[in-house]
Every structure is written in structure tokens, then in C-alpha cells.
Amino acid sequence: QAMPPGISSLVRRAALTHNDNHFNYEKTHNFKVHTFRGPHWCEYCANFMWGLIAQGVRCSDCGLNVHKQCSKHVPNDCQPDLKRIKKVYCCDLTTLVKAHNTQRPMVVDICIREIEARGLKSEGLYRVSGFTEHIEDVKMAFDRDGEKADISANIYPDINIITGALKLYFRDLPIPVITYDTYSKFIEAAKISNADERLEAVHEVLMLLPPAHYETLRYLMIHLKKVTMNEKDNFMNAENLGIVFGPTLMRPPEDSTLTTLHDMRYQKLIVQILIENEDVLF
Template sequence: LQLYTFKGPHWCDFCANFLWGLIAQGVKCQDCGFNAHKKCSEKVPNDCMPDMKYVKRVFGVDLTTLVKAQNTLIPAVVEMCIREIEKRGIESEGLYRVAGFHDDVEAIRMSFDKDGDQTDISVDRYDDLNTIASVLKLYFRLLPIPLITFEVYFKVIDIVREDDLNNTQKLEQIKNSFELLPPAHNHTLKHLISHLHRVTEKQQKNMMNAENLAIVFAPTLLRSPETDPLFSLTAVRYERELIELLILNHSYFCTNLS
């Protein structure tokens, strides 16, 4: 654990309280991404395997920290939401585009934060499929480090916008860039993209092709580290193109994502 200056709002993964200050607000594990107040870090073992009882939340917690605490490849909330959506059927028109009930989404979020994988998201408890889909999107949107990390962001966006590369070259270079993703991000991205491809297989009924899903998911899976609003505005197109490429070429990426 090293003293660290966080950019933007961050919370302690031990006590779930805000990390106050402008510089050196807390400490960060360089291996697993665990964030904590300096005082809280004294109560955390140094084995880079945070105990789930010390990780007070699920939403807004570093992805690597969460899967290490849960001892899983992907977060339980992602696995459970995708499983529930596919169990109920992915033919619902506007899946992922239509928002769920806000109060129910918040109730599920709080339940996951409190009860983890014991959370009940069954149809008997929440009969609106769009609510479960909204919970999944919310989880990715609240990640402090996006699923496609800041480190990889510029690399893949530059590849997508490069006119001199053909499609095969772009795919290969994007795949190589994804080798820089932390394992937890890698596995979770693979799981999500495979699911989104299965959604497109029912696009005649759900009206959600790869382009439509990319419009929905690009803002939740990527965030530019660049603060210039003009850059962010022009990058939207390429962010969408990237997610669409991943969905359309899911077998290539999901086979090669380790």
C-alpha cells in the first residue's frame, strides 16, 4: 500500500467513507487497486486479498478489489444479473435501452451492497426485466476505474480512429491492447461482450443490434481521462465504434481475452 493522490471523488474500500482532501487522501494497493484511509489500511492484511467483511460495498468499489474479496473471476453482481436476464429471455423489446424503475434499481443496489450474492433479484421479487438490466449498467457506470481502463483508453480509441488500418489490423491491435487490462477487467469484459452478442442474436424481436447496444454501453464501459470537453465530445463516435466492434467480433475477442 502506497500513499496516493486520488483524482475525483473516491471512497475508502474498508469503511466506505469519503476520502477527503486534495492530495494524499489515502493509500492505494498498486497490485489489486484497494483504496483506504491511511488509518483504515492498518487494519487490512498485506496479502493483497482483501477480506469481504472489510469491503463495505459492491457498487463503486474497484473491480479488482471486489473480485479478490469475493474470490471470483468476475463480480457476483455481473454474473447474477446476466444469468437472470438470460433466464427470463432476451427477447424483450428495447432491452438495455429502456430504463427500469428507479426505486427498484436503488433497492437492488443497496441490497447488493449489504447482502452481496445473497441478493434476491428473482422475477418473484422484481418482475420488470429492465430493472435488472439497469442495475447491471449502473454497476459498470459507478466503477471508479472503468471496465476498459484509463490506461488502455487512448490506445484503443487511437486504433479505432486510424484510417490507414483495415478491419483485421484494428482487431489485432485492439486485442493486443487488451492484454494491458487487469485480469478482473479482462474476464468481466469477456463475459459481458459474450452476453451482448447473445442479445443481438434476438435483435429481430428485441430491436437491439450491435450498434444500438454500443450506444447504450459505450458511456458505461469507457470514460476518457481527458478533461477537455471538446475531446470527449469527438471521442463518443469512436467509443461506440469500439464497443460495436467487440460485439460483432465477440468470438475473436472472447477467445483471445485471457
């Protein structure tokens, strides 16, 4: 039977806080056909891998070596190895958080901390673009230095560079924060005219997001709510932020300009609803 609304998110929240030092997000292995030099045994069934070339598959995130047949039965327990994860941007979100053993991508935490420390009153926050070359610099700093990246005011006095770097992080994700799998369900929910039913529908789809995506979205919405609380200084309300973040957080699975244009108002509405109701939804 269905849980009453609100209960499921409470259960999920309890699960998230339950084990703070180790985030048990499930992750599938990223298997690629591999040619092993010298004799090799499958780490799943412990049997020999026959043949001279392409004897099996290796997970490029954690290095697990198994038979091609066995790869279908391996549980979703990939623990990415930092040595194998070469970059921070353009890396799958769950892979990144598992490699760093964090709850959310550290880019998100570090950028939001910086923006809340010195940018909440900045006019047109998130709408005004920062200088592209400087945004690229920030991206390279994260890829190179990870959580030690310095994005402080003495290097980047313009806060729009930090907001730009955060938006770029979301745009560069191979799977958007609002995943391809849930995209059409969110759009359908946005089309419901009754506000209460719409909120209920949005909540149901939120529960389908992978935990790392859900947690990232939750954290971002709490932040964007703070941005709207400073509207009299920054002139950014939930609708303005929806226009900026709609296409940043969600992209249609099939890349068609027509779909994108058609869906833009619903993308905006989804983000607007998430910001305005973050306390109820998450």
C-alpha cells in the first residue's frame, strides 16, 4: 500500500542522515571490454578468463575484472577509486560522490558556501553571466585540485564567476540532476492545473530520483530558497530562478530543439515549485 504523503520523504531523510560518514548510494559498474596481459581470473566467479584478447570486462570506475557473462550478475556495489576518476566536471554524479565518499558533489557544497558567504545580495544573482574564461578556470581548478580548489574572493572577486561555475557543473553532467528517466514524468506533473494535485505529483516523481541526485537537488533548493529571501537586494524570485535553472537541471532525453522549446515553461515551473515548496517537498 502507498505511504501517506510526507512519510516517504521522512523515511528517505532518515536513511540519508542515518549513516552520515558513509553514503550507501547504489552504483552500477561501468564495464568496458578489456584485454588482459597474462593469466586472469574472474573476480565474480573465480574462474579463469580464457582467450588472448578481450577475455573479459573491467569496470573503468573501480577496476573490477569479470567475465562478460558474469558482469550481468554483479551487484550494483561499485566503489569508484579516486585514482580512476580523472575529473570532477563531466563525471557521473553518483560516481563522483562515491569516489569522494560525500553526500553531494563537493563542487555544489563549495560553490554554495562561497555564494552564501558573499553573494546573496548581489543583483541578478545566477542571471548575470560571469566571464567565460574565468568560469573555465574554476572548472579546471576543481578538476585539478578537487576540494582544495581556491574560489575565494581574492582570486575571483566577481561572484557571478562562482554562480557560473556551479551552473556549468550541472550542465556538464552526463545525466542531469533531474534524470532523463524522470524527465517526462516531471513535465507531466507540471501540466496539472490543480496546485495541490500538482505538488503531490511532483513529490511522487522526486521519490524516483537516485539518492545522490535527490540529495543534490534538495540541497540546491534550500540554497535557492535563501536567494529568494534576499529578493529585495538581488531581484531574483523563484520564477526568475526557474528560468535560469530549468534547462540547467533538466534536459529531455532526446535532443530535439522543438521538445526543448515546447517544454521550457514547464521546466521553469518545476524549478519554481521546487523552490517555493522546498520545506514540504524534501
